[in-house]
Each structure stands twice: as structure tokens, then as C-alpha cells.
Amino acid sequence: MSQIQIPGSSGYALMSDKSLEFYKDPMHFCNSRIHSYGSRIFQARLLNKPTLFVCSVKGMKELLCEKVNVFDTSYTTSMCKLFGDTVCFTNDLICPPCQTGEEAQLLRLSLMQLFRGKMLDSYADYINRVCARNLKDFSLSSEPVAVYTMFKRLATELMLGIFLNADAEESAALSKQITQLSTQHWHGLISAPVKVKVSVWSSAFTQALEAKEKLLNIINERLQSEEDGLISKIKNVPFPENTNATQHLLLFISALIPKALASLLTSFTVELAGTDKINIRKRAQENEDYLNHVLLEVERLWPSFIGGRRIAKQDTTLCGYMVPKGYLALFVAFAVHRDPEIFDNPDEFQPERWSGRNAGQEKLLCCFGNGSRNCIGIDLNNVILKTAAGYLLNHYSWDLDPPNQSLHYKWLPVSRPAEDPKIKFTCSSKT
Ligand code: HEM
Known part of the structure; x- marks a missing residue:
């Protein structure tokens, strides 16, 4: 094994913890260290644990693909408590051909049937309808639209309709109740990861656990009453004893996914706003391949999530650096996606790169994870993103209103301009 030490320092408990600095501005945190260490792999202490930061495509591939059997997924305790037993938290025996935990892999295969082929086609009409319902008539109002809030509402409606057969118009009260509970559940996830005493009833975490119980009850009722759609099919998934359909539906309807789609x-929308982007919008409207490349470029520059966490099960190496057993590893999606070894002018929005130097290299991105533990909702996400983006391109031109808004991004809990961008949509000449 190579003996090269990882650049940086994990220091000693608490005193050297860099969590605050990281959470305040993750992009600056990573870029300044990449610059001073001259390495896209480095270490620091995060959440009081020695953590390896993986900011290169090569490192991300080694972590998530070649060494998937050496690094387990490692979510925070609060996440496990709030979501319960789901595929995300399953790590177990290694299955040699697919190089990942057998139990997790079987569960993934069963769940993935719900998001592929004919099942996926069966959601297409619903996705079209909900997109049209939420995105129509923007040009009738003189007011600009706060787009992140609007997309979050659209994505929440989609998730509740697809996963629980709870349509926002037909079951308005139920839909509203679930949305409120999901928000309360979410606030527990983003509250500081502290130990919660039973006496501290007012804490966001305790309230989130209460919301979880209420959501589980609603989901169970729907599971018993609904005979169509995904919710009826998920009952046939052969879940292992310790995990079940209800828990997975809780994960799928959580606020996490609408936020990621809205991001x-x-x-x-922001990237394609303005009269100077008229040609890009026109090309994306007329050419599906080009629209795919535009969306890839959005995923590359602005991945919704910061990345994902793993833990080393044994002493190992990554990109030649020594990684001791028990070290955490964080792949940082925005930094991996801006690796200049792979992406020329990495900070520039260039959809053309996907038909040029980076043609066929979509698998070097990690917006939806990578390797055998990547996102099982990828195909569903793509249908939703293309339908919503396609609707906007077919019906509108758009611009920032007012023109000089701050578009400074925040990265946590999902990436987006810190102030919700206001966009004025006008009917495009074609419609
Ligand atoms: C824009 C929307 C979404 C984004 C950006 C996203 C992103 C991700 C990422 C980055 C991972 C990998 C995490 C890691 O490696 O630690 C992941 C895993 C996962 N995603 Fe998504 N996701 C999205 C939507 C969805 C949807 C709609 C579903 C529901 C079907 C879903 C279900 C899952 C599951 C179950 C896993 C865990 C897979 C495993 O551990 O084997 N995601 N997602």
C-alpha cells in the first residue's frame, strides 16, 4: 500500500473541527484547500470526524465504483432516525459480480422496476398534466415569478401524485396536510445534529419525529386503500423483514426530493434567462439532444446536493493516498464536476462540450451519485426535468425581473441562488 499522507490535517477532537467553515461556504472551503494543497483530495475534520474530501473525477470514480466494497454508505444518525429502514442505509455482504451489498442490490433491483420502462411511461401523462397546471398562464400576470418556490410546489405535487395517488386538486386537503408534515419532518433533518433529550419537546428534531409518525400513518392508510399506480405495485416488492414499503414511501415523499428537483x-431557468440566451433556448426547444446537453451542463455546474458520505471499512488507499479504517469520505459533487482534468473551462456553461470533448462522458458526473449505489430515481428525474423545461421552452421567453438580482448561490441544504430569483415570463411568439 502506498504510504502517501493525505494533504491537510484532521487535527484533534472539536478544536480543529471545520464544520462551521464548511457549512458557511462549501465552495470556498474546497477551492481554497485545493489551491493551497495543489490536490483535489485533502482531509479536514468535519462533524468532529476525520474526513477525506474527494473533489476529482478520478477520486469519485474510485470511491463509488472501483472501491464500492471498501467504503460503506454512511448517513448521519439523525437521517437514519428520521427515515427509518430504507435501501439508503443498507450495507451488507458483497456480491462479487455487481460489487455491492447483496441485500442493498436486491432491494435496489426490486425498487427500480417501479421507475423504469412501462411503469415510467405510465407516469408521463400525469407529469405532463401537473407541469401544464403549474406552469401555464405565467404571461397573464404582470408580476414576476419566484421560481424556486414555484418549482418546489410543482415537484411536491408530482411526488405526492406519483407516490401516494394524492393529487393536489382532487385531494387538496390531504395534499396540504402531507406537505405541512413533510416540511416539519424536513426541519428535523436540517436542525443541528445534536443529541435530543426526551424533555426537549420543542426541538425541531422531536417535532420532526412526530411528523414522521403522522406521515407513516397516512402512508399506511393509502397503502391499504389505493389499488392503482405505484403505491399498489410497491406492495409487491419483496422487502426484507426489517424494512418495508411504508418507510420507502416516506423517503420518496420527503421534502428532500422536491427541493432537489426545484434546485x-x-x-x-436562471442559466437560460435573458435576451442574450434566445438562441440557446430556441435550439434547446427544437433539438432534444441539445436540451439533454443543456440539462447535463446544469447538473454539472449546479448539482442539487453537496454529494454523499462514505466510511472506510478497512485501511485502504484513494488516488494513492493512505486512508485509515474509520475515515469518512465525502465526494463533493460541484468540485468533482469542475475538475479541469476532464472539463475545459470548468466554470463556464457550455452545453456544446457534451457533443465535443466530453461526448459520452455523462457517467463522469455525480449529481445523482455514481456506480452501483447511484440514485434509483434517475430516469424519473429526467422525465420530470425534460417535461418542465420543455414546457417553458415551448411557451415562453423569460428574463430576470428586476434585471440586476443577486444570483449568489448557497449550497446547503440544496444548491440555489440564496434569494429566490424573480423571473418574468412572456408568451413566446410561437404560441
Ligand atoms: C433531482 C432529484 C434527485 C437528486 C438530485 C438525487 C440525488 C441522489 C444522489 C446524489 C444519490 C446518491 C447518494 C450517495 O451516493 O450517497 C441518490 C440516491 C438515491 N436516490 Fe436520489 N435524487 C433525486 C431524486 C430521487 C427520486 C425521485 C427518488 C425516488 C425514487 C430517489 C431515490 C433515491 C434512493 C432510494 C437512493 C439511494 C440508493 C442507494 O443507496 O442504493 N432519488 N439520489
């Missing part, structure tokens, strides 16, 4: 749709 990408907001970045798409």
Missing part, C-alpha cells in the same frame, strides 16, 4: 429547474 435543478431553478438553475436551468
Whole structure:
């Protein structure tokens, strides 16, 4: 094994913890260290644990693909408590051909059937309808639209309709109740990861656990009453004893997913706003391949999530650096996606790169994870993103209103301009 030490220092407990600095501005945190260490792999202490930061494509591929059997997924305790037993938290025996935990892999295969092929086609009409319902008539109002809030509402409606058969118009009260509970559940996830005493009833975490119980009850009722759609099919998934359909539906309807979709749709809209982007919008409207490349470029520059966490099960190496057993590893999506070894002019929005130097290299991105533990909702996400983006391109021109808004991005809990961008949509000449 190579003996090269990882650049940087994990220091000693608490005193050297860099969590605050990281959470305040993750991009600056990573870029300044990449610059001073001259390495896209470095270490620091995060959440009081020695952590390896992986900011190169090569490192991300080694972590998530070649060494998937050496690094387990490692979510925070609060996340496990709030979501319960789901595929995300399953790590177990290694299955040699697919190089990942057998139990997790079987569960993934079963769940993925719900998001592929004919099942996916069966959601297409619903996705079209909900997009049209939420995105129509923008040009009738003189007011600009706060796009992140609007896309979050759209994505929440989609998730509740697809996963629980709870349509925002037909079951308005239920839909509202679930949305409020999901928000309360979410606030527990983003509250500081502290130990919660039973006596501290007012804490966001305790309230989130209460919301979780209420959501589980609603989901169970829907599971018993609904005979169509995904919710009826998920009952046939052969879940292992310790995990079940209810818990997975809780994960799928959580606020996490609408926020991630809204993040990408907001970045798409902002990136293509303005009269100077008229040709890009026209080309994306007329050419599906080009629209795919535009969306890839949005995912590359503005991935919704910071990345994902792993833990080393044994002493190992990554990109030649020594990684001791028990070290955490964080792949940082925005930094991986701006690796200049792979992406020329990495900070520039250039959809053309996907038909040029980076043609066929979509698998070097990690907006939806990578390797055998990547996102099982990728195909569903793509249908939703393309339908919503396609609707906007077919019906509108758009621009920032007012023109000089701050578009400074925040990265946590999902990436987006810190102030919700206001966009004025006008009917495009074709419609
Ligand atoms: C824009 C929307 C979404 C984004 C950006 C996203 C992103 C991700 C990422 C980055 C991972 C990998 C995490 C890691 O490696 O630690 C992941 C895993 C996962 N995603 Fe998504 N996701 C999205 C939507 C969805 C949807 C709609 C579903 C529901 C079907 C879903 C279900 C999952 C599951 C179950 C996993 C865990 C897979 C495993 O551990 O084997 N995601 N997602």
C-alpha cells in the first residue's frame, strides 16, 4: 500500500473541527484547500470526524465504483432516525459480480422496476398534466415569478401524485396536510445534529419525529386503500423483514426530493434567462439532444446536493493516498464536476462540450451519485426535468425581473441562488 499522507490535517477532537467553515461556504472551503494543497483530495475534520474530501473525477470514480466494497454508505444518525429502514442505509455482504451489498442490490433491483420502462411511461401523462397546471398562464400576470418556490410546489405535487395517488386538486386537503408534515419532518433533518433529550419537546428534531409518525400513518392508510399506480405495485416488492414499503414511501415523499428537483429547474431557468440566451433556448426547444446537453451542463455546474458520505471499512488507499479504517469520505459533487482534468473551462456553461470533448462522458458526473449505489430515481428525474423545461421552452421567453438580482448561490441544504430569483415570463411568439 502506498504510504502517501493525505494533504491537510484532521487535527484533534472539536478544536480543529471545520464544520462551521464548511457549512458557511462549501465552495470556498474546497477551492481554497485545493489551491493551497495543489490536490483535489485533502482531509479536514468535519462533524468532529476525520474526513477525506474527494473533489476529482478520478477520486469519485474510485470511491463509488472501483472501491464500492471498501467504503460503506454512511448517513448521519439523525437521517437514519428520521427515515427509518430504507435501501439508503443498507450495507451488507458483497456480491462479487455487481460489487455491492447483496441485500442493498436486491432491494435496489426490486425498487427500480417501479421507475423504469412501462411503469415510467405510465407516469408521463400525469407529469405532463401537473407541469401544464403549474406552469401555464405565467404571461397573464404582470408580476414576476419566484421560481424556486414555484418549482418546489410543482415537484411536491408530482411526488405526492406519483407516490401516494394524492393529487393536489382532487385531494387538496390531504395534499396540504402531507406537505405541512413533510416540511416539519424536513426541519428535523436540517436542525443541528445534536443529541435530543426526551424533555426537549420543542426541538425541531422531536417535532420532526412526530411528523414522521403522522406521515407513516397516512402512508399506511393509502397503502391499504389505493389499488392503482405505484403505491399498489410497491406492495409487491419483496422487502426484507426489517424494512418495508411504508418507510420507502416516506423517503420518496420527503421534502428532500422536491427541493432537489426545484434546485435543478431553478438553475436551468436562471442559466437560460435573458435576451442574450434566445438562441440557446430556441435550439434547446427544437433539438432534444441539445436540451439533454443543456440539462447535463446544469447538473454539472449546479448539482442539487453537496454529494454523499462514505466510511472506510478497512485501511485502504484513494488516488494513492493512505486512508485509515474509520475515515469518512465525502465526494463533493460541484468540485468533482469542475475538475479541469476532464472539463475545459470548468466554470463556464457550455452545453456544446457534451457533443465535443466530453461526448459520452455523462457517467463522469455525480449529481445523482455514481456506480452501483447511484440514485434509483434517475430516469424519473429526467422525465420530470425534460417535461418542465420543455414546457417553458415551448411557451415562453423569460428574463430576470428586476434585471440586476443577486444570483449568489448557497449550497446547503440544496444548491440555489440564496434569494429566490424573480423571473418574468412572456408568451413566446410561437404560441
Ligand atoms: C433531482 C432529484 C434527485 C437528486 C438530485 C438525487 C440525488 C441522489 C444522489 C446524489 C444519490 C446518491 C447518494 C450517495 O451516493 O450517497 C441518490 C440516491 C438515491 N436516490 Fe436520489 N435524487 C433525486 C431524486 C430521487 C427520486 C425521485 C427518488 C425516488 C425514487 C430517489 C431515490 C433515491 C434512493 C432510494 C437512493 C439511494 C440508493 C442507494 O443507496 O442504493 N432519488 N439520489
